[in-house]
Amino acid sequence: MNKKILAAIGISGALMLGSVYSISANTSGYDLYKEALKKTHSAESATLNFNLKLEDNKKSLITSQSIFKSDSVNQVNSISTRMSNDSEVSNMNMYKQNENWFVMKDGLDTVYKMDTSKNPHHSNTAELKDDVENLIDVMTKNLQQQITVAEKKDGNHVIELNLTGKEIPLTANALSTLMIKHAVMIQDNNDSDGSGFHIKADFPELDHDITVKQVKLTAQVNKENYIEQQLVKVVVTGKDKQDMTHEIVLSADLNATDYNQTTVTPVEIKADKVVEFEHGKK
Amino acid sequence: MNTILANSLNEIQKLLAKKVTKLLLFSAVIIPVLTKILVNNLFLTDWMALPTENINFTLLDLFVTMLIPLYIFIASTDLFTGEGERGTLLQVRPISRLELFVSKLSAIGILTLTVLLAEWLSVIISSAIFDNTFEFSSVTASLGAFIVSWFPIIVISAFAVMLSLVIRSSVLAISTMIVLYLIMMFIPYLLPSTLYLLPSTYLDWYMQWLGDVSFRWIIQTVTYLCSSFTLFFSIGYYMFNRKEA
Numbered sequence: 001m002n003k004k005i006l007a008a009i010g011i012s013g014a015l016m017l018g019s020v021y022s023i024s025a026n027t028s029g030y031d032l033y034k035e036a037l038k039k040t041h042s043a044e045s046a047t048l049n050f051n052l053k054l055e056d057n058k059k060s061l062i063t064s065q066s067i068f069k070s071d072s073v074n075q076v077n078s079i080s081t082r083m084s085n086d087s088e089v090s091n092m093n094m095y096k097q098n099e100n101w102f103v104m105k106d107g108l109d110t111v112y113k114m115d116t117s118k119n120p121h122h123s124n125t126a127e128l129k130d131d132v133e134n135l136i137d138v139m140t141k142n143l144q145q146q147i148t149v150a151e152k153k154d155g156n157h158v159i160e161l162n163l164t165g166k167e168i169p170l171t172a173n174a175l176s177t178l179m180i181k182h183a184v185m186i187q188d189n190n191d192s193d194g195s196g197f198h199i200k201a202d203f204p205e206l207d208h209d210i211t212v213k214q215v216k217l218t219a220q221v222n223k224e225n226y227i228e229q230q231l232v233k234v235v236v237t238g239k240d241k242q243d244m245t246h247e248i249v250l251s252a253d254l255n256a257t258d259y260n261q262t263t264v265t266p267v268e269i270k271a272d273k274v275v276e277f278e279h280g281k282k
Numbered sequence: 283m284n285t286i287l288a289n290s291l292n293e294i295q296k297l298l299a300k301k302v303t304k305l306l307l308f309s310a311v312i313i314p315v316l317t318k319i320l321v322n323n324l325f326l327t328d329w330m331a332l333p334t335e336n337i338n339f340t341l342l343d344l345f346v347t348m349l350i351p352l353y354i355f356i357a358s359t360d361l362f363t364g365e366g367e368r369g370t371l372l373q374v375r376p377i378s379r380l381e382l383f384v385s386k387l388s389a390i391g392i393l394t395l396t397v398l399l400a401e402w403l404s405v406i407i408s409s410a411i412f413d414n415t416f417e418f419s420s421v422t423a424s425l426g427a428f429i430v431s432w433f434p435i436i437v438i439s440a441f442a443v444m445l446s447l448v449i450r451s452s453v454l455a456i457s458t459m460i461v462l463y464l465i466m467m468f469i470p471y472l473l474p475s476t477l478y479l480l481p482s483t484y485l486d487w488y489m490q491w492l493g494d495v496s497f498r499w500i501i502q503t504v505t506y507l508c509s510s511f512t513l514f515f516s517i518g519y520y521m522f523n524r525k526e527a
Contacts, residue, residue, distance in 0.1 A: 002520070005516050005519060005523070006520075008512060008516040009513060009516045009517055009520070011509075012508075012509040012510070012511075012516065013509075013513050015505060015508075015509035015512075016506060016509040016510045018505070019503070019505040019509060020478045020506060023478045023499075023502045023506065024475070024477075024478050026499060026502065134470075134472065134474050135471055137477075138471050138474060138477060142486065142490065145496070145499060165333050165335075165336075166333045166335040166336050166339070168336075170337070170339075170340050173332055173336065174332060177332075211332060211333065
C-alpha cells in the first residue's frame with residue numbers, strides 16, 4: 001500500500017512540475033513584447049512616426065502627426081508635430097540639444113526654452129524598474145494568456161491583445177472612467193484660461209454611463225527584436241448631459257524605422273529670440 | 283461507495299453544526315444583494331457604467347480567493363487536527379481509512395460547491411432585480427464561471443487537509459495555513475518564476491474561460507490541477523494512514 005502511495009506522490013509531483021513548466025512557457029507573447037520594449041528603449045537612435053487620432057461617433061475631433069527623431073548617443077532629439085481639428089492646423093517643432101528643449105511654433109518668432117536639467121523624473125534606478133516589472137508580471141497574469149503571437153513569413157512577429165467589456169479588469173475600467181470624468185472637469189476649468197499653445201479638441205462632455213468598451217494593442221516586432229509598428233486603440237462610450245450616446249475612439253499608430261541609423265542635425269537657434277519657459281508654470 | 287456517501291453526510295452535518303459554516307452560507311447570499319444595492323444607488327454609479335458581469339465576477343473573486351479558502355482552512359483543521367486532538371478522529375467505525383479520508387475531504391468539497399451555487403443564485407437574482415443592464419444570456423456564462431472555480435478550490439482543500447494532518451495542534455494548523463496562504467499570494471511579486479507553481483494562482487482561473495479559450499492552455503492547467511490534487515491527496519492520505527488509533 002505504501003509503495004502505491006509513494007508512486008502516486010512521485011508521478012503526480014513530476015506531472016505537476018511538468019505542467020508548471022509548460023504553463024510558464026505559455027506567456028511567450030507577453031515576454032516577447034516585454035523584451036522588444038526593453039530592446040527598443042535601448043536603441044541608440046530611431047525615427048518614429050507617431051499618428052494620433054481622436055474620434056467621437058466617427059467624427060474626427062483631433063488628429064496629430066509627429067515625426068520624432070531621437071539620437072541618445074549625442075543627446076539630440078527633434079520632434080515635429082502637426083495637429084489639426086475641424087478648423088485649425090498647427091505645426092510645432094521641438095528640438096533637444098545642449099540638454100535643453102527648444103520649442104518653435106508656426107507663426108511665432110520666439111523660441112521657447114525648457115530647462116530639463118531640473119527634471120525630477122530622471123532618478124529611476126534599475127532596482128525600482130525590476131520591482132515594477134515583477135509587479136506588472138504578476139498583476140497581469142490573467143491578461144498575459146490572452147496575448148496572441150503570430151509569426152509572419154518575413155520573420156516578424158505580430159503580437160495582439162484585444163480586450164472587450166468584461167475582459168477589462170474592473171479596477172482598470174473604474175480608474176480610467178474616473179480619469180475621463182476628471183479630465184472633462186479640468187477641461188471645463190481651463191476653458192477660460194486660453195493659453196493657446198495647442199489646438200483644443202472639441203471633446204464631448206461625458207456625464208454618465210461612462211465605460212471603457214475596448215482596448216486593443218497590436219505590435220509588430222522585427223527579427224532584431226525591435227518594435228516596428230504599434231497600434232493602440234481604446235474605445236470609450238458614455239452619455240452627455242443631453243443623454244446623447246458618444247463613442248470615443250482613440251487610436252495611436254506608431255511606426256518606427258532606422259533603428260541605430262538615425263542622425264539628427266542640431267538646428268541653429270538665435271539666442272536673442274529665446275524665451276525661458278518653465279514647464280507647468282506660467 | 284455507500285459508506286463514503288453515508289460518512290460524507292455525517293461529516294457535512296458536523297460542519298453544518300458549526301457557526302462558521304452558517305455564517306459563510308449566509309454571507310454568500312447577503313453580500314451579493316448588498317453589493318448590488320450599493321452599486322446601483324451609490325453616487326458613483328451616476329456616471330460610471332461598469333459592466334454588470336464584471337461586478338458579478340468581482341463578487342466571485344472575493345469568495346474564491348478569500349472567504350472560501352479561509353473556510354476551507356477552518357473546516358479541514360476541525361475535521362482532522364481538531365478531531366485528532368479530541369481523540370474522535372479514528373474511532374472504531376465500520377469504515378476503512380481511505381473511505382474515512384475521502385468522505386471527510388468530499389464533505390468540504392460539497393459544502394464549498396454549495397456555497398458557490400448559493401452565491402451564484404444570489405448574484406443572478408439580485409442582478410435581475412437591481413441591474414438595468416441585466417441580460418439573461420449571461421446567466422449560463424456566469425454559472426460556468428462559478429462551477430469552474432470549484433476545481434482549484436478542491437485543490438486548495440486537499441492542500442489544507444494535507445497540512446492539517448502534518449500539524450498536531452489546531453491553533454498552530456490554522457495559523458500556519460493562513461500565513462502560508464498569504465505567503466503564496468505575495469511571493470510571486472518577489473519571485474515571479476514561482477507564480478505558476480502555487481495552487482493559489484489558479485483560484486481565479488475562471489477568467490481564462492471567459493475569452494477565447496486555448497485548447498493547449500486547458501490541457502496544461504487541467505494537468506496541473508489534477509496532478510497537484512493527487513499529490514496533496516496522496517501525501518495527506520499517507521500521513522492519515524500512519525496515524526495511530
